[in-house]
Amino acid sequence: MRFSTFVAALLPVGAVFAETWNVTVGGNGTLTFNPTSVNATNGDTIAFTFVSKNHTVTQSSFASPCTNLTTTAGETILDSGFQFIQPNATSFPVYSFNMANATTPLWFYCRQANHCQQGMVFAVNPTAAKSFAAFQAAAMNSSSTSAPAASGGAPSTTPSASGSGTAPPATTSNAAGVIKAGSAAGLLLTGAGLVAGLVL
Ligand SMILES: *[C@@H]1O[C@H](CO)[C@@H](O)[C@H](O)[C@H]1NC(C)=O
Ligand SMILES: *[C@@H]1O[C@H](CO)[C@@H](O)[C@H](O)[C@H]1NC(C)=O
Numbered sequence: 001m002r003f004s005t006f007v008a009a010l011l012p013v014g015a016v017f018a019e020t021w022n023v024t025v026g027g028n029g030t031l032t033f034n035p036t037s038v039n040a041t042n043g044d045t046i047a048f049t050f051v052s053k054n055h056t057v058t059q060s061s062f063a064s065p066c067t068n069l070t071t072t073a074g075e076t077i078l079d080s081g082f083q084f085i086q087p088n089a090t091s092f093p094v095y096s097f098n099m100a101n102a103t104t105p106l107w108f109y110c111r112q113a114n115h116c117q118q119g120m121v122f123a124v125n126p127t128a129a130k131s132f133a134a135f136q137a138a139a140m141n142s143s144s145t146s147a148p149a150a151s152g153g154a155p156s157t158t159p160s161a162s163g164s165g166t167a168p169p170a171t172t173s174n175a176a177g178v179i180k181a182g183s184a185a186g187l188l189l190t191g192a193g194l195v196a197g198l199v200l
């Protein structure tokens with residue numbers, strides 16, 4: 001009884017409003033994210049499925065499309081790592097993260113070789129002022145993928161401010177080939193804790 005009450009109370013929080021946006025990485029062997037951008041709201045999940053070659057999805061910034069976005073401590077915020085896909089593969093790894101702050105657009109690139117310069121970039125919630133087209137044009141105009149700017153030039157964005165949660169996500173891999181950034185569970189558990197506190 002208690003459990004079903006709990007589940008009923010939790011469902012509207014976790015299931016009804018949150019959406020999953022599926023992005024294919026390297027579809028048909030191309031250097032692309034498909035779709036190239038999504039409009040997500042708080043609590044939504046962005047799930048990247050790697051289907052060919054050896055790509056990454058790595059967070060960057062609008063100003064520096066082909067450069068890791070790092071915390072002030074120098075850690076890259078969201079990064080799938082290289083996902084090598086055998087040509088004969090029949091199952092495909094998925095990397096996903098949860099949107100914590102939909103007000104802040106998020107920018108991504110593939111850090112393999114010069115894929116970024118060939119336009120392999122992705123955006124969440126681009127705006128008229130900072131459009132996907134402008135971001136991609138800047139990527140294709142940038143010099144080769146480089147190390148993050150040293151202190152002073154380092155972005156001040158923290159994971160929570162950038163929509164990726166409250167801690168730099170520890171990327172883990174499991175037997176099913178699913179790679180999860182670490183923030184979504186924390187957010188949902190916070191919600192569950194609040195609901196449980198009210199119900200019990
Ligand atoms: C994304 O994929 C999952 C699992 O295949 C599916 O349940 C969900 O409906 C998909 N979302 C969209 C927006 O297509
Ligand atoms: C792959 O190509 C087919 C046929 O041109 C197309 O229908 C499909 O949408 C493409 N898939 C991706 C992920 O680009």
Ligand SMILES: *[C@@H]1O[C@H](CO)[C@@H](O)[C@H](O)[C@H]1NC(C)=O
Nearest residue numbers: 035036037038039125126127
């Ligand atoms: C996202 O929303 C903007 C308007 O806010 C719209 O112009 C754009 O086409 C949308 N992008 C997608 C991928 O739905």
Ligand SMILES: *[C@@H]1O[C@H](CO)[C@@H](O)[C@H](O)[C@H]1NC(C)=O
Nearest residue numbers: 054055082083084085112113
């Ligand atoms: C994938 O690409 C990375 C970076 O170029 C490289 O270090 C790694 O060996 C590649 N993986 C495979 C299996 O080829």
Ligand SMILES: *[C@@H]1O[C@H](CO)[C@@H](O)[C@H](O)[C@H]1NC(C)=O
Nearest residue numbers: 085086087088089090091092
């Ligand atoms: C795919 O090919 C590789 C090397 O050619 C082989 O080791 C592997 O077992 C094959 N995998 C599948 C799922 O057929």
Ligand SMILES: *[C@@H]1O[C@H](CO)[C@@H](O)[C@H](O)[C@H]1NC(C)=O
Nearest residue numbers: 134137138139140141142143
């Ligand atoms: C391309 O890069 C050059 C050199 O950094 C810069 O001067 C120019 O404004 C850029 N063009 C665009 C369209 O971003």
Ligand SMILES: *[C@@H]1O[C@H](CO)[C@@H](O)[C@H](O)[C@H]1NC(C)=O
Nearest residue numbers: 068075076079145146147148
């Ligand atoms: C970007 O971040 C990834 C993941 O932390 C790291 O392995 C890689 O070396 C970084 N790239 C550069 C150019 O610093």
Ligand SMILES: *[C@@H]1O[C@H](CO)[C@@H](O)[C@H](O)[C@H]1NC(C)=O
Nearest residue numbers: 101102103104105160161162
């Ligand atoms: C969400 O992002 C906006 C715009 O960057 C920022 O002003 C706001 O403080 C952020 N909210 C939270 C809760 O981090």
Ligand SMILES: [Cu+2]
Nearest residue numbers: 055110112115
């Ligand atoms: Cu790539």
